[in-house]
Amino acid sequence: xxxxxxxxxxxxxxxxxxxxxxxxxxxxxxxxxxxxxxxxxxxxxxxxxxxxxxxxxxxxxxxxxxxxxxxxxxxxxxxxxxxxxxxxxxxxxxxxxxxxxxxxxxxxxxxxxxxxxxxxxxxxxxxxxxxxxxxxxxxxxxxxxxxxxxxxxxxxxxxxxxxxxxxxxxxxxxxxxxxxxxxxxxxxxxxxxxxxxxxxxxxxxxxxxxxxxxxxxxxxxxxxxxxxxxxxxxxxxxxxxxxxxxxxxxxxxxxxxxxxxxxxxxxxxxxxxxxxxxxxxxxxxxxxxxxxxxxxxxxxxxxxxxxxxxxxxxxxxxxxxxxxxxxxxxxxxxxxxxxxxxxxxxxxxxxxxxxxxxxxxxxxxxxxxxxx
Amino acid sequence: xxxxxxxxxxxxxxxxxxxxxxxxxxxxxxxxxxxxxxxxxxxxxxxxxxxxxxxxxxxxxxxxxxxxxxxxxxxxxxxxxxxxxxxxxxxxxxxxxxxxxxxxxxxxxxxxxxxxxxxxxxxxxxxxxxxxxxxxxxxxxxxxxxxxxxxxxxxxxxxxxxxxx
Amino acid sequence: xxxxxxxxxxxxxxxxxxxxxxxxxxxxxxxxxxxxxxxxxxxxxxxxxxxxxxxxxxxxxxxxxxxxxxxxxxxxxxxxxxxxxxxxxxxxxxxxxxxxxxxxxxxxxxxxxxxxxxxxxxxxxxxxxxxxxxxxxxxxxxxxxxxxxxxxxxxxxxxxxxxxxxxxxxxxxxxxxxxxxxxxxxxxxxxxxx
Numbered sequence: 001x002x003x004x005x006x007x008x009x010x011x012x013x014x015x016x017x018x019x020x021x022x023x024x025x026x027x028x029x030x031x032x033x034x035x036x037x038x039x040x041x042x043x044x045x046x047x048x049x050x051x052x053x054x055x056x057x058x059x060x061x062x063x064x065x066x067x068x069x070x071x072x073x074x075x076x077x078x079x080x081x082x083x084x085x086x087x088x089x090x091x092x093x094x095x096x097x098x099x100x101x102x103x104x105x106x107x108x109x110x111x112x113x114x115x116x117x118x119x120x121x122x123x124x125x126x127x128x129x130x131x132x133x134x135x136x137x138x139x140x141x142x143x144x145x146x147x148x149x150x151x152x153x154x155x156x157x158x159x160x161x162x163x164x165x166x167x168x169x170x171x172x173x174x175x176x177x178x179x180x181x182x183x184x185x186x187x188x189x190x191x192x193x194x195x196x197x198x199x200x201x202x203x204x205x206x207x208x209x210x211x212x213x214x215x216x217x218x219x220x221x222x223x224x225x226x227x228x229x230x231x232x233x234x235x236x237x238x239x240x241x242x243x244x245x246x247x248x249x250x251x252x253x254x255x256x257x258x259x260x261x262x263x264x265x266x267x268x269x270x271x272x273x274x275x276x277x278x279x280x281x282x283x284x285x286x287x288x289x290x291x292x293x294x295x296x297x298x299x300x301x302x303x304x305x306x307x308x309x310x311x312x313x314x315x316x317x318x319x320x321x322x323x324x325x326x327x328x329x330x331x332x333x334x335x336x337x338x339x340x341x342x343x344x345x346x347x348x349x350x351x352x353x354x355x356x357x358x359x360x361x362x363x364x365x366x367x368x369x370x371x372x
Numbered sequence: 373x374x375x376x377x378x379x380x381x382x383x384x385x386x387x388x389x390x391x392x393x394x395x396x397x398x399x400x401x402x403x404x405x406x407x408x409x410x411x412x413x414x415x416x417x418x419x420x421x422x423x424x425x426x427x428x429x430x431x432x433x434x435x436x437x438x439x440x441x442x443x444x445x446x447x448x449x450x451x452x453x454x455x456x457x458x459x460x461x462x463x464x465x466x467x468x469x470x471x472x473x474x475x476x477x478x479x480x481x482x483x484x485x486x487x488x489x490x491x492x493x494x495x496x497x498x499x500x501x502x503x504x505x506x507x508x509x510x511x512x513x514x515x516x517x518x519x520x521x522x523x524x525x526x527x528x529x530x531x532x533x534x535x536x537x
Numbered sequence: 538x539x540x541x542x543x544x545x546x547x548x549x550x551x552x553x554x555x556x557x558x559x560x561x562x563x564x565x566x567x568x569x570x571x572x573x574x575x576x577x578x579x580x581x582x583x584x585x586x587x588x589x590x591x592x593x594x595x596x597x598x599x600x601x602x603x604x605x606x607x608x609x610x611x612x613x614x615x616x617x618x619x620x621x622x623x624x625x626x627x628x629x630x631x632x633x634x635x636x637x638x639x640x641x642x643x644x645x646x647x648x649x650x651x652x653x654x655x656x657x658x659x660x661x662x663x664x665x666x667x668x669x670x671x672x673x674x675x676x677x678x679x680x681x682x683x684x685x686x687x688x689x690x691x692x693x694x695x696x697x698x699x700x701x702x703x704x705x706x707x708x709x710x711x712x713x714x715x716x717x718x719x720x721x722x723x724x725x726x727x728x729x730x731x
Contacts, residue, residue, distance in 0.1 A: 019455055022404050022434045026411070027452055047715040048452040049408055051482045052489045054700070055724055059484055067481060074409035074508075090573060118412065137419035154416075155508050156409055217598040217661065219689040231661050239664040306573030306657065306666070317657070319573075321605055330725075334601040334657070342692050368408045371449075371715055451717045488724055489716075 012040055015353075019048045025122060026367025030344075032353070039356055042348040044341055049371040057320075057331030062088055062162070062298045065331070070156035072333065073369040075115040078108045079311035081160040086241060087307035087318045088162050091300035099287040100164035101243045106177070106280045107147060107159065109273040113184070114143040115312040116266050123263070123361040124195060127204055132195050139187060142180050146173060162298055163291030174281055181274050188271060196267060205260040209347055209359030212257060219346075220339040223314025224269070225363055228262035230255040235310040246283070247276045259362035266364070297326050313337050313364055335369045390526070396440065396466065397522040399428040403439035405459065407446025410473035410508040414445050417511035427518055436462040441521065443514075444500075447475035447482060448491040460498045468501045468525075469494065470517050477503045548665050549576055555591050559584040567668075574657070574666035582671050582680050589683045592658050592667060599683075600657040600666075602693035604701040608675065608727040611650045650675040652701055656683075673703065682708040700725035 018029040027048035033041040053068050060068070069084045070077035082104060089096060096104075117140045121133035144154050150169050151159040159165055195201060216226045226233050234251045236244045252268035254261035300322040308317040314336025321330040340363050348356045385392065406414055417424045424430045433439045436459045448456055460469070471494045474480035479492035494500050501524060504517040516534075523529040553564060553576070562579040569575055580588050656669040673680050682705040684690045694705040695714040702723040705711060713720050723729065 019452060020405060020434075020459060022432075027407055047713070047717065048449055048455070049447065050449050050451065050489050050715045051408075051447055052484075052487060052724070055488075056482070056484060058725075059486075071409055071481070074412060087573075090571065093571075118415075122415075133415075134420045137416060138421065141416070141419075141421045154510065155412055217596070218687050220599045220601075220687070221689075226661070233661045304572070304655075306668075308573070315600070315659075317600060319601075319603065319655070319657070330603075330605050332601065332603040332655075338692065339601075339689055342689050346688065486730060488722065 011035070022126075025361075025365055028365070028367050028370075032356075034353070037352050039348050039351050039353060042345050042356065044344055046367075046371050049368045051368065051372065053333060053372040054331055057328050057333075059327065061326045062300075062328065065328070066161070067156075067158045070153075070158045071368070072335065072372060073311060073313065073316075073337075073366050074156050075118050075366055076108075076111050076312040077155070077157045078104075078111040078159065079309055079316060081157060082108055082242070083307055083309045083311075083316050083318045085160045085162055086309070087305060087320055088298065088300060090307055091303075091305040091320060091322055092162070092298055094163050094291055094294055096164055096291055097288050098243070098285050099168075100289045100291075102280050102284050103150075103165050103169060103289060104160060105242055105244065105247075106277055106284075107150065107157075107165075109276050109280075110143050110147060110177070110180075111157070112312050113270050113273050114140045114147075116270050117143075119266060119312075119364045120191070120195075123364075124201070126357055126361045127201065129195070129201075132191070135187075135191075139184060142176075142183065146176050146180065149173060149176075161290065161294075163294035164289045166290070168289045174284075177277060177281060181278055184270070184274055188267070192267070196264070202260065204354075204358055205263055205362070206256075206258055208259045208355045209351070209362060210257045211343055211347055215343065215346070219342050221314070221343055222339065223311070223336050223364075224262050224265040225314065225340045225343070227251065227253050227265045228259075228362075229257040233315075235308050235315050239308060241307070241309060243280075244276075247279045249273075249275050259358055262362040262364075299324055299326055308334075311336055313366065313369070314340060333372055335372065337363070337365045337367075338370045341365055341370055393526050397525040399431075400441045400468075400518065400521065401431050401433050401439050402429055403436055403442045403459065403463070404432040404434050405442055405444060407444070407448065407452070408475065410445035410476070413508040413511055414443060414472065414514065417514045422511035422515065424515065424518070427515065427522070429518055436460075437464065439463055440466070441468045441470060443470045443472050444476040444494045445472040445508075447480060448494060448497070449489055450491060451489075453491045453497060456494070457497050468521055469498060470502045470504065470521060471495070471500045472504045472506075472514060472517065473509060474505060474507045477505060480507060544663060545575065545665060548663075552576060552592075552595060552665070552667065555595065556588060558591065559588045561588070569666075574668045575664075576666070577668040577670065579670040579672070582673055585669075585671055586681050586683060586686070588669060589656070589686050592669075593686050596662070597658040597660055597667065599687040599689045599693070600659045602654065602656050602690060602697055604697045604703060604725070605653045605655060606675075606701060606725065606727045607651050607653060609650065652678045652703055654680050654697065654703060678703040679706055680704070681706050684708055699723070702726065 012033050012035050015032045015034050017032055019027040029045040031043045032039050056068055057065055069080040072080050117136040121136035124132040148154055151157045211229050213229045213231050216229050216231055232253045237251055249272045252265050254264055302324045304321045306319045308315055316336055317334035319332040320328050323329040418430055471477050476494045479490055482490050483492055502517045502521045504513050506513055519531050559580055564578045567574050567577050651672040652675050654671045658667045671680055680703055682694055694708055697703055698711050699713050699716050
């Protein structure tokens with residue numbers, strides 16, 4: 001703690017951050033008890049984007065819930081699609097053809113890169129740098145063109161179905177994807193040289209928001225937040241699903257536990273996702289993209305089931321309890337940003353307010369995912 | 373539906389009104405008010421490919437006191453409704469509201485029997501000038517919405533209308 | 538980082554041995570490809586904190602906490618029990634024997650409907666998911682809070698309280714998390730009609 005923080009006057013005031021604020025990514029309200037510029041207590045207040053997804057899970061049939069999955073974390077909507085369809089496929093015992101699995105992996109990894117690009121642009125914007133946002137969104141538009149040609153949407157995808165995907169990729173997809181990989185590999189050194197090695201960014205992020213590995217364990221933090229604290233945990237390697245075991249990729253882990261480490265984890269993940277897409281395109285098999293005998297009114301047998309995938313923000317889990325009917329009895333969504341945000345109150349004690357905003361940006365939150 | 377009681381101005385202009393409206397229409401300052409998914413498409417419209425700056429509307433102001441138009445992009449939950457109402461009240465005249473996306477128009481995909489959490493459309497809180505349907509609407513749709521608002525303010529449309537096909 | 542099946546079997550045995558100390562109501566292995574977890578344990582609310590303490594010492598992290606409303610389960614079980622008794626009595630009558638007392642036949646009907654709290658635990662070093670279940674009566678749902686051991690439970694328990702009305706004893710601040718501050722309804726209960 002610095003000298004200034006030690007000379008506390010004991011006079012505090014309550015400052016309200018949000019719910020409408022340019023730096024809270026969505027509608028998050030944080031009640032701050034401040035001593036000058038230093039935060040004594042921070043309490044996030046949620047619920048401003050609560051859209052009743054779990055209640056809708058009980059009112060809608062298994063198929064009718066599919067559009068909801070794209071709207072929870074709209075930046076990595078395909079991961080939510082994947083978690084939900086894989087959950088129901090696991091519960092009902094449906095096999096997915098190999099080509100569909102490969103297409104699922106390719107599109108999910110492209111979506112992961114576009115999510116990290118939005119995070120990158122918005123994060124540096126919070127710290128005061130406007131230009132990287134424009135470059136990141138420009139790269140992202142290339143991904144959106146590719147995904148739009150396959151799925152039909154730009155943002156809230158609803159592309160996967162039980163038993164496969166509903167639309168096969170066309171002949172322009174593969175050359176487009178390879179051109180994008182090539183272009184992204186040329187752009188990443190520019191991002192690193194201009195942004196990651198920028199002295200201002202480094203000074204603002206290094207040693208800001210230390211989160212120890214034990215703290216991650218107590219709070220259940222996963223994803224880049226845990227990987228920036230030295231925990232080597234990624235659901236794609238840890239509890240493999242789909243066809244991920246067939247690809248050769250690394251999990252970036254940094255041990256400094258500060259915001260710079262979390263930043264570097266996500267930048268390295270973009271490169272790893274490019275590797276996965278390349279390998280998947282090389283090995284894409286021919287065949288159908290939809291399983292043959294998928295019942296129209298799907299009725300998974302009684303019992304509960306859990307499925308976890310690695311979303312851009314961490315380990316995303318969905319748990320369902322089925323009573324054998326056409327609607328779920330209970331659908332629970334375990335979203336990574338929820339567990340990552342609980343850290344905020346504890347980690348912010350004694351921090352300067354601008355540092356707290358840098359820390360919040362490094363957690364990569366999407367509020368509708370937290371509020372569901 | 374929400375209404376506003378605004379007293380007419382004491383000083384009235386005549387032909388100068390047209391010029392003032394032309395200036396207002398071509399430099400609309402939106403309020404950064406992204407609630408949910410539509411906010412990302414709003415950001416994409418402000419980015420380089422779709423470039424809202426061409427129409428004068430790229431200066432997103434975080435403070436409602438400095439904004440002309442509130443683009444309600446996303447679902448308004450019941451917990452958030454008082455905050456949205458406060459933001460609308462804090463905007464100085466002349467102000468407009470664009471409801472972007474199905475949720476801001478009528479609750480969107482989250483309306484079901486027995487729903488307890490959302491306000492079914494921004495219309496329930498205050499008057500809306502332009503609605504842009506979509507879930508989320510494309511950036512081109514948002515630009516068209518801004519152009520419709522310009523037409524509403526000035527009375528004529530300077531940009532060509534895009535025909536389908 | 539997926540460890541081999543041998544490690545998992547060994548770890549699961551280790552956890553089972555450690556958990557015997559809390560005399561769980563039931564403990565069963567689960568097939569991960571079908572269920573998504575490896576071990577499910579049901580304990581009584583009194584033993585919950587001790588069980589979670591054991592899992593904490595073993596190095597698990599809290600993945601999520603949620604609730605399930607089993608409204609109508611008692612009626613369904615009673616119906617099932619009555620049907621089984623009737624079938625047994627009919628079979629005995631058909632065979633020409635005198636019908637015996639039906640008290641020992643069929644599943645035991647429970648006293649009241651329950652709310653179930655489900656805890657999901659996982660590990661960072663290698664996968665081993667443990668699902669912990671606790672049942673509490675629906676008319677007065679009370680479960681001890683584990684937020685002293687896992688601070689992440691602070692919000693998960695608040696959310697479960699929001700949706701189901703379960704009172705987590707020992708939680709420092711059980712205010713609404715996702716619902717408005719003055720909300721007095723619990724939307725995910727099966728008899729919630731608004």
